[in-house]
Amino acid sequence: MNSTLPTADTIIEALFKEFDEIRYVAIYKNDELVFQQRGETENTSSGETDTYEELLVNPTLLKLASQRGNIDCGGLNHLIVGYSIFHQLVKAIPKGHISICLQPSSDLNHLPTQIFAFLKARFEDALFKA
Numbered sequence: 001m002n003s004t005l006p007t008a009d010t011i012i013e014a015l016f017k018e019f020d021e022i023r024y025v026a027i028y029k030n031d032e033l034v035f036q037q038r039g040e041t042e043n044t045s046s047g048e049t050d051t052y053e054e055l056l057v058n059p060t061l062l063k064l065a066s067q068r069g070n071i072d073c074g075g076l077n078h079l080i081v082g083y084s085i086f087h088q089l090v091k092a093i094p095k096g097h098i099s100i101c102l103q104p105s106s107d108l109n110h111l112p113t114q115i116f117a118f119l120k121a122r123f124e125d126a127l128f129k130a
Contacts, residue, residue: 005126008034011119015100018118021111023086024101026054027127029093037101058090058099066092078116080108091116094130 006014008027015025016038026035033054061079069076078091089100089112100115102108119127 006123008032009036011123011126012036014122015115015118019111019115021103021106022100022115023103024050024099026050026099027093027096028054028059028099029096029127031096035099053088054097054099058088058097062090062092062097078112080112089115093127098127 008029011027012025012034013036015022016036022038024035024037026033028034033051035050035054037050061081062076065079066076076092078089081088081090086104087102087106087108089102091098098119102111
């Protein structure tokens with residue numbers, strides 16, 4: 001039996017195929033960053049700033065919010081950062097995080113739950129286990 005886990009690229013492609021609202025996905029795990037933007041996306045940020053966001057900003061935001069969430073909020077599930085031209089959905093995973101950029105018109109009450117349920121069902125071993 002082949003126990004090879006899917007690659008980050010495979011996970012990203014599956015997300016693009018399943019959810020039209022997703023503009024960009026980054027997976028940072030075990031000190032490796034893989035990110036991809038959906039083709040033909042308007043109002044995008046540069047690849048260089050995306051790299052800094054994934055290596056510096058998102059881990060810092062997750063650490064701060066996790067520290068607060070662990071005090072008396074039952075922990076942190078995920079963050080949604082609302083920029084002017086898109087929303088960034090960020091979730092900690094063992095040894096890293098996953099970051100998903102969503103269209104500004106996305107349903108933020110339901111879409112994150114749908115995305116995380118999809119990831120858990122299809123890629124739990126690759127993403128959510130150490």
